Amino acid sequence: MSDLTRDLLVLAKTVGANEFPVERPSVIGIDRETGSLLRCTPFPWKGADSDPPVRRWSWVQLDVAAALRDPRPDSREVAGEVVANAYIEARDGWKLRRPFVRPHEHPSLEAFAESARKGGPTLGYVRPREDADLMLMPLRLLFRCAEGPCTAPHELPVLDWELHEMSRLAREREGLRWATAFRERWGAPFFARFDVRILISVFAQAPSRLYVAGLFYPPRVAEDAHEHAHHVAHRDHRSEGTSAVEV
16 A cells, blocks of 8 residues: 655666566655655666656655565665656756755765764765766765765675666667777776766665665766757767667
8 A cells, every 4th residue: 555645856776686686676855855865766667767767866756655575774666656846957066956955965985984884865876076987787886975984995786777778778879899989988088077966775685785876976067058959969868769768
């Protein structure tokens, strides 16, 4: 039975993990009423995405119920239809998007893990140093925290749907050089170019273990009006295809 109707700003979508610790697909977003991060899991995926697709940075309305098989306090199960209402554009260096991320930033991964261990949120953002890098097979992120008491390099598995989808598209389009092309776009050059925040989640089955649930990556220099118009036109063109990825 549903307990509440929620308006949720979709920040990330995650794929499932079939080996321990098992993780079910989810949508992670900001609850409009409370301003807190909320994990909707399992999310009703159909094929490579939900049907209809749920776009990152869109407001959706959905009914949620207690996640009976998930001990994390910020997890809910989806009940009924998911309705998209609005979309937050990426103009002015993601100016309109930043306020939704900033309250959930932690000084370091260590600080986030300690807070979660003491009963705090099991979702949060950390800022990596610019020398972070994305590793393949399996997909994982290697980084140090830009702030706080970062004691050692972190290597976390990546369940972010966007990165998994982009790696799939690279394999289809680039052939034998797909790994090189993918890392040129999403590896070390990406972290040097963008002002990245990493969305971290605790595993439901193993609270001491963490994974990458998504990325927030505004440009380090805001787009001008011409660049933004081109960006929007490119996004709209891609959305006409069946394998479009949100921006």
